[in-house]
Amino acid sequence: MLQLELFVYHVPTIRTKTRTPMKSNTPLTRLLFTGVFLALEPTVAVSQRPQSQSSPSPTVTTAVDGIGLGDNHGLAQEEDFYTAMIRDKRFAEDRPEGLIKLDVMVTEATGNPVAGLAASDFHLLENGREQKILSFEGFTGRGAGPEPPVKVIVLIDALQVSAELVRDERDGVISYLRKNGGRLAHPTSVFQLSETGLWAVANLSTDGNALARGLEHSESTLVRRNTLGPRTVGLAPSIDFALMALGQIATEERRQPGRKLLLWVGPNGSRSEELKIRPSLYATICWFSTLLREAQLTLYSLSAGESESSAQSYNAYIAGVASPHGASSMNLDRSVLAIQSGGLVLDSSEIEDEIGKCVREAGPFYRISFDPFAAEHPDEYHDLKLEVDDRRLNAHTNTGFYDQPYYSADQIPPLKRMSLEELQRIVDLDESDAAKANQLKGVELTQRLSEGRLATLFTIVHGKRTRQQLRILADASSFLDPPTDEIPAAPPPSPDEQQHMVSMTATYLTSAIHKLPDFLARRVITRYQETPMFLESGVKYQPLHQTAISTTTVHYLHGQEDADAEGHSLRLGNLDLITYGVFDIALQNVLDALNANGRFTWIRWEREIAGRAAVFRSTVPVDQSLSRAMMCCLPDGDGAQTYQRYASYQMEIAIAPDSGAILRLSFQFDLKSTSPLSRSDTMIEYGLVQIGGRTYDCPLRSVSITRVRSVRVLRWWDESFRTYGPYTILLNDSSFDQYNIFRSESRVLTGFTPAEK
Incomplete structure (x- = not known):
């Protein structure tokens, strides 16, 4: 065949x-x-x-x-x-598939994930309007077919953290890795962020014991060194270094298929005095929001050692920012990004247990897609809300995204529709070659411009530009129906005659x-x-x-x-x-x-x-x-x-x-x-x-x-x-x-x- x-x-x-x-x-x-x-x-x-x-x-x-x-x-x-x-x-x-894809976690009140739901169980709202879900899939999270198992990435934050707290963080991570005899349900890797840079401590593995040994013996490899440049956000060094580490991990994961959970362990050192109106701040917010969604990366903030008042200061920024004038450094806060990516913010000192809660969200999960409503300008923020018919269940996914005008499937700008009669009138005009050609740009015909009719037009038009535009119009119309004057008025052949033609x-x-x-x-x-x-x-x-x-x-x-x-x-x-x-x-x-x-x-x-x-x-x-x-x-x-x-x-x-x-x-x-x-x-x-x-x-x-x-x-x-x-x-x-x-x-x-x- x-x-x-x-x-x-x-x-x-x-x-x-x-x-x-x-x-x-x-x-x-x-x-x-x-x-x-x-x-x-x-x-x-x-x-x-x-x-x-x-x-x-x-x-x-x-x-x-x-x-x-x-x-x-x-x-x-x-x-x-x-x-x-x-x-x-x-x-x-x-099959139908939308441009915007979201990984969705549904849990009971106890936090247990829920499997077996269908697309009809969900309602997606974009800026408060009902949105059509174009594709829907359910996954176990453990890998099946082309979908890899959910990956777990643990990042130990030692940036401006006391040695005692860093030790507690490492011990909590090691305890989790050694649970169940070191048999991990999901491939896991461990990183550490310090004043010197981002370090890969343990490579991807399901052998928790091997990962723990690497962490205990500090067998680490430098991934990126902390250096400030002219294109960073320009906030406090600790904030820039944290964002650079997040960008490094997320861009690498964008190149890998499947869903990922990034567990950031340690006090939120990226939080500082609110700073507004930096030229690149809004663009940076849009960049990180798009990156986390495209990388299928859900961020979890395990804010061990952080005061309660400091931990709750991010709540006012979860809704997202819709314009450069409203941009704040708090829109890049780790906890804000975690909630916006569909993750959680946990502030318990029991690191081992908190990691377990996060990993439990590896699956089962769902993936939906949709085509967004049209944006009027670049980087237009659209709020998202996903509801489940069963009100006892909670669905969490990305809380918003930055829409672009070109996300729409519509032609931008729209082409001007023109009949063959209108085309003939333009060709007959007593105008210059350039003037006629300009009137034919950005046009689509409503009927096929056949080679015979095009040859007739070429006997009238001798300008190179107009001829080229006519050729473009004719080619683009090749798949349209011909005009009525090119359809003979003869009756259709009988079924036997049709059969005979096809046989010939x-x-x-x-x-x-x-x-x-x-x-x-x-x-x-x-x-x-x-x-x-x-x-x-x-x-x-x-x-x-x-x-x-x-x-x-x-x-x-x-x-x-x-x-x-x-x-x-x-x-x-x-x-x-x-x-x-x-x-x-x-x-x-x-x-x-x-x-x-x-x-x-x-x-x-x-x-x-x-x-x-x-x-x-x-x-x-x-x-x-x-x-x-x-x-x-x-x-x-x-x-x-x-x-x-x-x-x-x-x-x-x-x-x-x-x-x-x-x-x-x-x-x-x-x-x-x-x-x-x-x-x-x-x-x-x-x-x-x-x-x-x-x-x-x-x-x-x-x-x-x-x-x-x-x-x-x-x-x-x-x-x-x-x-x-x-x-x-x-x-x-x-x-x-x-x-x-x-x-x-x-x-x-x-x-x-x-x-x-």
Whole structure:
């Protein structure tokens, strides 16, 4: 079976000079340059689904609402491979998932965690408004499948603490580690913060005895030295050092999957006289709030040795700060950050028992996600409240977050919708090329601008800028319905006639795919990209605009497509969209859909340049799909992780009714989640070309368009972490020409006498 895959790849420091020809088992990553990659990758041809699956057995359907083929057109059946692929749990099915993710702990009044709840048991309020929970999962906390066990991090605070209290802290931690014979339920590590810096005392382990021995013998490694720089908050040194330690641990944990509990043991030395209105204070508050949420890190403050009056002084700041003018150093207080991250503040001197209470919150727990309400300005604070229907239970999670305008899935700024009639009026204006082009920027059409109509407009428009904008509009509209004057008024064919057309297409594809010779072709790719708002300070928004033109030679050898990497004129540091596999692989995908009982529904007649076309459409649901939406690289982990989901998709074919030849083919993913991808569409137009004196159906042009979230790096002092940024749109317009047969000839020359030396 063939797979339709979208790969978004942006590692701007990588450039490949050679490419390995695609083979059926070639890893996708071996084929990548930098940027966004869209591939139709062959694996193994499959004629039908195994009967054990939920999909119906192959039948011939003659109803108007669906056309299928039950005959196997010469393709081998590989049911075992199909079963393995469709049940491959490394790649989950595409499902709704929100941008903001929260880990949720639910406890009884006694503090015991509660398992077995469902999404319907919760109500999420964002700024007092009911918010829709898009995804919901429950976890044991001990690790299962891709979810690792909850990690426990113990930080002993010896910063400006008496030697006696430090000893008590260490003894309490050691006592906890040695409980139950030193068998820890969760992987645990131990750090210590002192005047010299942050030290790793005991590495991650579930062997409590080994951790205790490391702590007893002070076997520590320096993680970071306490130094003040110009980009610190500028508060008291003890506060800056504590925040730097928190930033160090949290940014490292942002690169690791799963939930983490950070247990900060010791009096809260980060508390001092309230300080307001520092230029970087509000930005620092936003940074730490976002970091703790993105790192899935819950902070617990075990304030041993702290006076009760001092311990309660943080309560007035838990609600969060909504503007720079209200920012206070107390908004960065350890206890405030603990409550806001969903953790606890404990002030008992029984350190061993308090650690046990915190670790008990490792699980079971829940993870929910949602898409936030639109923000009017950057770093807009939104309050969160999670309620459980059972009032006897308590749910605690992040109490708020800092929203961004680009967190919304809406287009920012919105595009101006324009009909073809309005477009024609602008083209007819007696204005300069620049004036017309400016009126066409930031526009989306309401109907398809076909190649025939575009050619007519080009006879009127001769300015380079306006022509370029018209090309962008035409490409972006490739997946829209045509205008009514391009839909013939003929009645639809009968069900038998529809069945006959689809059967001819299957027969035609079986012949066309296997008869392609080895050849070379030139591919010219014009790349367009949107520069989004809020990308970086000082970067202005630009709607889709041309960024590069590249020319490559496509080699089609032994049924494999490969593009020559040399001459690839991409610029480093740019996102890129690469479309691969528009020759036989895309057509093979159609043939497989027909043979695997793909139900192609009659849509309409259309008027194409080549004549009248019959349009059919097939929708492949996610539970029957072998097509994966893929993206690299996510902001999670080390920045090299990929997003891979089986996704439903829609396939539309425009065929010649008298021969079944494919004139136009499009694939559109139906993505349920808006992050990291919200759109992935590819359209290919085919036509007759001469190769070696014979005529073949080959691609003439293709359009690929994707809308994907960028990745931003948020920095504070010398620490940084990745998070999702604004959407950007990438579009490729590819044309194919200069088809030439690829072959070698040899001749034996007779009568040759070598020259005497």
